[in-house]
Amino acid sequence: MASKAGELRAVSSKSTDATVTSAVPLSKEQQATLTKALPAYAPSGTSLNVNFTVDPAVLGGLLVSIRNTTIDLTATSRLVDVVAGSRAQLH
Secondary structure (H helix, E strand, C coil), rough: HHHHHHCCCHHHCCCEEEEEECEEEEEEEEHHHHHHHHHHHHCCCEEEEEEEEEHHHHHHEEEEEEECCCEEEEEHHHHHHHHHHHHHHHH
């Protein structure tokens, strides 16, 4: 119930949360660059509350979540893409 109230508050205030997950803590400069770039991926007129988290399972790259959209820029996802692409070329 509390999460639904938070969602309703976010919709009515035109703001939403964005979470950026990395394997290691990002520098203040990296955080500032991402905070400036992320609004392009949010609905028009929406302000973002950007939260930075660390998860060593990410291995490398970033995992960005905005509302119900996930932008997977992790090393793991790129490896999967490379392996899938090489398998497709073999057939």
